[in-house]
Amino acid sequence: MVLPLVMITDRPSISAATLRSVLGESVVSSAKTRRGPAFLLVASLLACACAGCGDTTPEGGGPSGSTGKSSSSSSTGGSGPRLVFITNGNSDWWNAVEKGMTDGASKFGARVEMRRNEGDTAGQIRLLEDVLSLPDVKGVAISVMQQDSPGIADKMKALMKDGKVVIAVDSDGQPGTRRAYVGTINREAGEFAGRAAKELRPQGGKVVAFVGNSSAANAQDRRAGFFAGAGEKFRIDSQHDVLEMFEDNVDKSKAQQNVQTAISKHPDATVYLGIWSYNAHYIAEEVNKFPELRKKATIVTFDLDELAVQDLAEGRIDVTVCQNPYEMGYRGVRLLKALIDDDKKTIDEMLPKGTDSINTGVRVVVPKKDSPVKGENVIDIDTMKKWLAEKGLKST
Numbered sequence: 001m002v003l004p005l006v007m008i009t010d011r012p013s014i015s016a017a018t019l020r021s022v023l024g025e026s027v028v029s030s031a032k033t034r035r036g037p038a039f040l041l042v043a044s045l046l047a048c049a050c051a052g053c054g055d056t057t058p059e060g061g062g063p064s065g066s067t068g069k070s071s072s073s074s075s076t077g078g079s080g081p082r083l084v085f086i087t088n089g090n091s092d093w094w095n096a097v098e099k100g101m102t103d104g105a106s107k108f109g110a111r112v113e114m115r116r117n118e119g120d121t122a123g124q125i126r127l128l129e130d131v132l133s134l135p136d137v138k139g140v141a142i143s144v145m146q147q148d149s150p151g152i153a154d155k156m157k158a159l160m161k162d163g164k165v166v167i168a169v170d171s172d173g174q175p176g177t178r179r180a181y182v183g184t185i186n187r188e189a190g191e192f193a194g195r196a197a198k199e200l201r202p203q204g205g206k207v208v209a210f211v212g213n214s215s216a217a218n219a220q221d222r223r224a225g226f227f228a229g230a231g232e233k234f235r236i237d238s239q240h241d242v243l244e245m246f247e248d249n250v251d252k253s254k255a256q257q258n259v260q261t262a263i264s265k266h267p268d269a270t271v272y273l274g275i276w277s278y279n280a281h282y283i284a285e286e287v288n289k290f291p292e293l294r295k296k297a298t299i300v301t302f303d304l305d306e307l308a309v310q311d312l313a314e315g316r317i318d319v320t321v322c323q324n325p326y327e328m329g330y331r332g333v334r335l336l337k338a339l340i341d342d343d344k345k346t347i348d349e350m351l352p353k354g355t356d357s358i359n360t361g362v363r364v365v366v367p368k369k370d371s372p373v374k375g376e377n378v379i380d381i382d383t384m385k386k387w388l389a390e391k392g393l394k395s396t
Contacts (some may be wrong), residue, residue: 079109079111080105080108080109080110080111080337081110081111081138081139081336081337081340082110082111082112082113082134082136082137082138082139083101083105083110083111083112083113083137083138083139083140083141083333083336083337084112084113084114084115084131084134084137084139084140084141085097085098085101085112085113085114085115085140085141085142085169085329085332086114086115086117086124086127086128086131086140086141086142086143087114087115087116087117087143088117088119088124088143088144088145088170088171088216089116089117089118089119089143089212089250089276090116090117090118090119090250091276091277091278091305092277092305092306092395093277093303093305093323093325094114094116094325096325096326096329096396097114097169097170097325097326097328097329097332098114098329099326099329100325100326100327100328100329100330100331100332100333101114101329101330101332101333102329103326103329103330104329104330104331104332104333104334105333107330107333107334108333108334108337109337110139110333110336110337112333115127115130115131117145118250119145119212119213119249119250119251120145120249120250121145121146121149121151121152122151124142124144124145124152125149125151125152125155128140128142128152128155128156128158128159129155131159131164132155132158132159132162137164138164138165138336138340139164139165139166139167139336139337139339139340140159140164140165140166140167140336141166141167141168141169141182141332141336142156142166142167142168142169142173142178143168143169143170143171144156144168144171144172144173144216144217145171145213145216146213146215146216147171147172147173147174147215147216147217147220148174148215152173152177153173153174153177156173156174156177156178157176157177160177160178160179165179165336165339165340166178166179167179167180167181167182167332167335167336167339168180168181168182168183169181169182169183169328169329169332170183170184170218170323170325170328171183171216171217171218172217172357173217179339179356180335180339180351180356180357180358181356181357181358182327182328182331182332182335182357182358182360183323183328183358183359183360184218184323184324184359184360184361184362185221185357185359186217186218186221186222186225187221187222187224187225187228188225188359188362189221189222189225189302189321189323189362190221190222190223190224190225190226190227190228190229190321191225191226191228191229192225192229192321192362192364192377193222193225193226193229193273193300193302193319193321193364194225194226194227194228194229194230194231194234195229195230196229196300196318196319196321196364196366196373197226197229197230197234197271197298197300197319198229198230198231198233198234199372199373199374200298200300200318200319200371200372200373201270201271201298202233203233204230204231204232204233204234205233205234205269205270205271205298206234206236206243206266206268206269206270206271207226207234207241207242207243207269207270207271207272207273208242208243208244208246208262208266208269208271208272208273209223209242209244209245209246209273209274209275210245210246210248210255210258210259210262210272210273210274210275210276210279210282210283211223211245211246211247211248211274211275211276211279212247212248212249212250212255212276212278212279213247213249213250214245214247218275219275219276222275222302223241223242223245223275226273226300227241234271242273243266243268243269244262244265244266246258246259246261246262248279252278252282255278255279255282256282256285256286258282259272259282259283259285259286259287260286263286263287263290263293269297270296270297270298271297271298271299271300272287272297272298272299272300273300273301274299274300274301274302275302276302276303277301277302277303277304277305277308278305278307279301280299280301280302280303280305280307280308280311280317280320281305281307281308281311283299283301283317284299284308284311284316284317285311285316287299287316288316294316298318299316299317299318299319300318300319300320300321301317301319301320301321302320302321302322302323303320303321303322303323303396304320304322304365304384304395304396305395306394306395308320308395309381309384309385309394309395312365312366312367312381313367313381313382313385314367315367315368317367318366318367318371319364319365319366319371319373320364320365321362321363321364321365322362322363322364322365322396323360323361323362324360324361324362324363325396327360327361328360331350331358331360334346334350335347335350335351335358338350361377362377363377363378363379364377364378364379365378365379365380365381365384366378366379366380366381367380367381368380368381368382384396
């Protein structure tokens with residue numbers, strides 16, 4: 001018998017044709033990530049085979065390597081348990097998660113639905129309340145908008161008390177609010193970004209950072225990981241890391257304005273760090289308006305947003321660290337289905353020795369092969385674009 005699934009996420013606005021990366025599955029003891037809230041039912045099944053950035057062959061068949069508004073959401077038909085994925089935002093990034101969901105539903109026998117949040121904690125709480133009112137929903141996957149939000153934590157616990165299986169994807173929740181986490185180890189991703197910055201400018205630099213919500217688990221972990229990887233030469237002093245952290249609350253106009261403000265307010269900044277996917281393009285667009293600034297500035301971002309693909313190809317971004325959202329969707333469905341069915345063999349395979357997290361990995365993408373950034377999981381944008389073209393994708 002096939003069961004339905006629902007997923008919750010926290011990323012900003014979405015454009016129709018982007019799919020993200022796929023990585024190999026490794027298990028770790030803990031992981032955290034985050035995005036934003038909105039309510040939506042999307043009725044689209046993506047037809048192309050998808051995978052994303054990662055450094056091993058993914059389980060799903062891919063390559064290695066604030067407003068509280070609701071949008072549409074997509075769902076699959078068929079039989080099986082009903083599963084819901086709830087996002088923290090509504091960016092292109094979630095398209096790849098959705099593709100992984102639908103492929104996983106077909107593979108493992110489930111009905112899946114994504115409900116998209118638009119970067120608002122209250123909106124995500126409403127989405128959780130909606131799912132709580134649906135007795136036929138058996139499994140829920142959520143990208144937690146704000147890890148320290150008691151409202152989100154209470155609703156997740158209420159879902160579990162109601163007999164629904166709850167996992168976190170992309171951005172983790174508080175202890176005791178979910179059965180497992182599936183996604184990037186964001187502290188590790190941040191360290192990759194920090195080491196890349198160190199290779200690009202060994203003399204160090206002063207950092208301004210941009211993010212939708214700085215209290216999101218992925219934002220906190222990426223920030224901490226970045227400075228751990230980059231080292232003391234990138235900190236202001238022993239007590240302060242960034243010159244300033246600019247929040248946009250998943251408002252893209254605000255995201256662009258924040259970069260403009262940073263350029264005028266912090267002329268001594270030499271590193272522009274984009275923590276959420278859509279921040280990358282706005283940093284590239286604004287910094288590159290000033291040739292002298294671009295000469296001295298290093299731009300480091302996360303996730304290969306659709307607009308950032310060309311920015312990277314033109315050298316307007318120096319490096320980006322990609323996640324594997326397709327695998328988050330695919331493995332999220334597989335794990336929910338196994339937990340619902342009490343399939344101990346699959347559960348033990350995915351969560352061996354009592355672990356509660358699945359690491360979907362990262363890949364580091366640079367403009368050219370001659371970049372100072374080196375490593376086994378480093379690829380150039382031309383290689384990535386060729387792979388994207390083969391899969392009919394516009395981003396990872």
